[in-house]
Each structure stands twice: as structure tokens, then as C-alpha cells.
Amino acid sequence: MGFHHGLSGLNASSKNLDVIGHNIANSNTVGFKNSRAEFNEMVASAMGAASTNNTGIGVSVAAVSQQFTQGVITPSANGLDMAINGDGFFVVQTGTGIAYTRNGAFQLNKAGELVSVNGDKVQGYAIDPATGVRTSVALTNLVFPTGAPIAAKQTDxxxxxxxxxxxxxxxxxxxxxxxxxxxxxxxxxxxxxxxxxxxxxxxxxxxxxxxxxxxxxxxxxxxxxxxxxxxxxxxxxxxxxxxxxxxxxxxxxxxxxxxxxxxxxxxxxxxxxxxxxxxxxxxxxxxxxxxxxxxxxxxxxDGYASGELTSVNVGSDGTLMATYSNGITRPEAQIALAKFTNTQGLQPDGNNNWVASSDSGPAIYGAAGSGSFGTIQGSALEESNVDLTAQLVGMMTAQRAYQANAQTIKTQDQIFSTLVNLR
Structure with a gap:
């Protein structure tokens, strides 16, 4: 037995406690996905030695994997709140580039842009209000006319x-x-x-x-x-x-x-x-x-007077329906969703965002409800998928593991002390 066995166990248990603590701290974070520490055994082997002579030398943290299971969807009073029921991520433009999130707590900023609570600009597709058809497949910021009324339309x-x-x-x-x-x-x-x-x-x-x-x-x-x-x-x-x-x-x-x-x-x-x-x-x-x-x-x-924006609601396919003071309700845009070949490969970027990596593969964009994309539920938010009961039990287990590894170091110290004190 060596000190490095217990030391590696302490490091692994400490990392496990860090992950569990992070999960518990974000148990009320909208769209948060919990993580799990995964460990590997470390083995030492001499060159040319038989496999039966290989000895274990401790443990290492192999990965901290994210658990992208569905969180509970709860209603809210904000018509711009959105929750994805199924596969997919909202696409947002941050100060450093494109990111992806499950947090659908959105709002309009002073410029009429649909943004997240962090100010990230939500991406989607522009729609012709007259026909309800996309005008382009390119992603764009979603902007609503909050600073001025929409123009009147002559009756035809x-x-x-x-x-x-x-x-x-x-x-x-x-x-x-x-x-x-x-x-x-x-x-x-x-x-x-x-x-x-x-x-x-x-x-x-x-x-x-x-x-x-x-x-x-x-x-x-x-x-x-x-x-x-x-x-x-x-x-x-x-x-x-x-x-x-x-x-x-x-x-x-x-x-x-x-x-x-x-x-x-x-x-x-x-x-x-x-x-x-x-x-x-x-x-x-x-x-x-x-x-x-x-x-x-x-x-x-089919005509109407000019009107001010009064509310925005979202459909299950991500279509944003704007209602105006002149009684007109029309589609203004459509939320874009993204999915990945390997969701586990996404890299956390803070602010409840992820960014694509070489492991995740490039983003595949589409509309909610199409293909394997999930649907969007308006006036609702997806809660964190953290199970507090399981996390607290895991925390106690990690604590006991930490204590046990500390005990192995103490025992090793006692053995060395006995050897040193031989007369």
C-alpha cells in the first residue's frame, strides 16, 4: 500500500464532491443539465511482466459527463417563455459567437430584439407576415416593432x-x-x-x-x-x-x-x-x-389601421405570433433549434450555454416539430433535471469515500512509523 493510492482517492472524491455541489447549486437554474464524475482505475505494469503481476496504483477522473435528460416543464406567466419538449437547443448569438441553450426565459430588449436573460440574441428565421412563409433559411436576430407602430394596410x-x-x-x-x-x-x-x-x-x-x-x-x-x-x-x-x-x-x-x-x-x-x-x-x-x-x-x-405591438406568443413549431392594438395577429418569425450528432461532446460555456466542439460535431439546424426535433411549449420553462434526493445521497457517499481514503493514508503512516521505530 502506498500513499499515492489514498491521495488519488482523495483527489477523485474531492472532484466528485465538486460536481455534486455544482449540481445542487444549480437545482433551480432553468434548463440546467446535471453532470456526473466518472472514474478510471490506474494500473502499473512492468515491461515484459505477466498480466497477473500488474498492480493497481489508484484512481483517476476519466470525465465529467453531462446528463441531457428532459427536465420537468412548468407553466409561467410570461408569453415569451419557452420550453423544448424533446431534442434540441435554442440558438443564441453571444458576444463571442454562436452558443446553444435549453434556457428559454426570453424577453424583448429596448431595440425589440428577442434576447435571453444574459442579453444573448435569440436566432431564428424571418417570416413574411402576409404569407406566413420563411423568407430565408439563414439564421437571423428576431426583431419586433416595439419602437414604432406597424404600417396600415389598404383593403384589397x-x-x-x-x-x-x-x-x-x-x-x-x-x-x-x-x-x-x-x-x-x-x-x-x-x-x-x-x-x-x-x-x-x-x-x-x-x-x-x-x-x-x-x-x-x-x-x-x-x-x-x-x-x-x-x-x-x-x-x-x-x-x-x-x-x-x-x-x-x-x-x-x-x-x-x-x-x-x-x-x-x-x-x-x-x-x-x-x-x-x-x-x-x-x-x-x-x-x-x-x-x-x-x-x-x-x-x-384584409385591411387594417396602424397598430402597436401588444403581445407575442409562440406556437409548438416555434412560430412567433405577434398581436397588435389594431386587432391584427400575424406571424413575425420562427425560432430555430439545433441538435448534434454527439450531444455529450458539447462544451459548457457558462451562463447556461454550450458551444459546439470537434467531439459534438457541427450543429444541425431546423424547426421545432420537424424530423427528430422536439416541440416548443410557450408560456413554460424547463426546470433543472437535478434530482436533489439522489444528489444528497451521492454527496454522503462521496464524503464517506473521502474519509475512507484519508484513513488509508493514516494507516500507511502508522505502518511507516512502526518500521522507523524498530529497535
Missing amino acids: NVKAVINLDARVDHTATPAPARATYGTSLEVFDEQGMATPLAMYFEKTGANTWSVYDSLDPAAEPIGQLTFDATGKLVDVAEYDGTATPPFVSTGGTTLTTTVSTNNPNATVPPGSNPVSDPVVTLDLSGVSQLGSAFSVARLTQ
Whole structure:
């Protein structure tokens, strides 16, 4: 027995206690992954000696391995908090480069950038708000319009789902007032000023209705709807007072009309840019003629006024949906996730971040829920995966091992003392 056996055991037990202490200290750190000290036996052998003559000379710390098991996901009150359920890491841009983390406690900084609690900029994909489709596969900082409102959008399309009462007698005298079968909704010009778009329907034949946009008795219709015997819309014609007959079929189910918004900027001095009245396409494919009362099931339009950002929420695929004060909710970006061939090869970088290494291999980027990537749960955080009970038991075991190794050194010292004191 030599002192180096006990000394190596003390060093190994001390390292084990360091690892356990680090785990316990981070038991409340969001997204933290616990570590485990792993040991190797050390053996000395003489050159050319038989294997049975090899002697043990102690222990060494082979590695401190990370345990990337799933932590418990708990709800939170912050809509920007995110937790990954499954494989993957959030990608962040730090002051020294790209890093990876499981800590999804995110927030917006003063520039509107999505950042971690350390100020690292979260990476993802830009999305076209109009289509919800990625505009690039390159990673970028995720920025939201917090310093200024989003621009208004002019109304281009209106869709109506309406039932016209087939029981109306078009030969009745007097005819029903034009306002009897009418409805309206607000549309917007390019500066976001709202004005009502009215639609009034007058039955002119057994299966035909004229469409007006005004209650003025002198106003001409903007179009005519024709239905078949089952009440299905079969033709939409636009009014053309110069043609004979005055209604010309569009070959589809839409009408076009210009809406006067009464915007004072619509008429401006020469040389400036006037605000034009919106030209709106009315989609009337949802209009029917059935034997039930006139009813408006749905009126929708695609314009809106300017609006301030009010909240951001995340979907399971990482799509960030922004809600604005004008009632618009639209996709603004998508969180990117990364995974690795050998997760154990990641190097801890502090601040609950890891960086790629030659052992981990390069990062593979993708969207949550695709392939083997996990999904993202919004308004939730992944707790540390440290099991405090197991760590405390391990700490007691490591403490006893430390004491036992110290005892071997004490025993060796007593043996040497006996030898030295021989008379």
C-alpha cells in the first residue's frame, strides 16, 4: 500500500464532491443539465511482466459527463417563455459567437430584439407576415416593432357569406326599401383611415338580385347576382351603363368597387402624392339564395389601421405570433433549434450555454416539430433535471469515500512509523 493510492482517492472524491455541489447549486437554474464524475482505475505494469503481476496504483477522473435528460416543464406567466419538449437547443448569438441553450426565459430588449436573460440574441428565421412563409433559411436576430407602430394596410379584398331570402316577391308593390336587405363593414385606405363599405340587395327577377353600394335612389347598381334553382350563385355581372344589356358577366364570383373614404389627403396640391380611394374586390362566392330569412353569416376584409405591438406568443413549431392594438395577429418569425450528432461532446460555456466542439460535431439546424426535433411549449420553462434526493445521497457517499481514503493514508503512516521505530 502506498500513499499515492489514498491521495488519488482523495483527489477523485474531492472532484466528485465538486460536481455534486455544482449540481445542487444549480437545482433551480432553468434548463440546467446535471453532470456526473466518472472514474478510471490506474494500473502499473512492468515491461515484459505477466498480466497477473500488474498492480493497481489508484484512481483517476476519466470525465465529467453531462446528463441531457428532459427536465420537468412548468407553466409561467410570461408569453415569451419557452420550453423544448424533446431534442434540441435554442440558438443564441453571444458576444463571442454562436452558443446553444435549453434556457428559454426570453424577453424583448429596448431595440425589440428577442434576447435571453444574459442579453444573448435569440436566432431564428424571418417570416413574411402576409404569407406566413420563411423568407430565408439563414439564421437571423428576431426583431419586433416595439419602437414604432406597424404600417396600415389598404383593403384589397372583402369576402361575404350572406343568404338572400328566396321568398321575396320581386313584383310586389311597393318594393321593399333598399335598406331592407343590406349590410356594411369598415374598410381601410392606404393610410389606415376607415370608412364603411355598404352592400344593398334588391331582387329584380325570380333568381336575380341587383347589388348597390348606396341608398341614393338615383344610384346605379354595381352588379347583378344570378342563382340557379337550388339557390347556388352561378354568375356575377358588373354594371356597365354603356353596354346592352347593362350587366356584363365577370365569368366569376367577384365584383370590383371603389370606396370613397372621404380622406382629406385624397385631394392634394399638384406634385404631391394623393391618397387614393381603395379599389376593393368583393368575393361573393359565399352568397346564396335560400328560402330562409336574410342573414349575414360573415364579412371579412384584409385591411387594417396602424397598430402597436401588444403581445407575442409562440406556437409548438416555434412560430412567433405577434398581436397588435389594431386587432391584427400575424406571424413575425420562427425560432430555430439545433441538435448534434454527439450531444455529450458539447462544451459548457457558462451562463447556461454550450458551444459546439470537434467531439459534438457541427450543429444541425431546423424547426421545432420537424424530423427528430422536439416541440416548443410557450408560456413554460424547463426546470433543472437535478434530482436533489439522489444528489444528497451521492454527496454522503462521496464524503464517506473521502474519509475512507484519508484513513488509508493514516494507516500507511502508522505502518511507516512502526518500521522507523524498530529497535
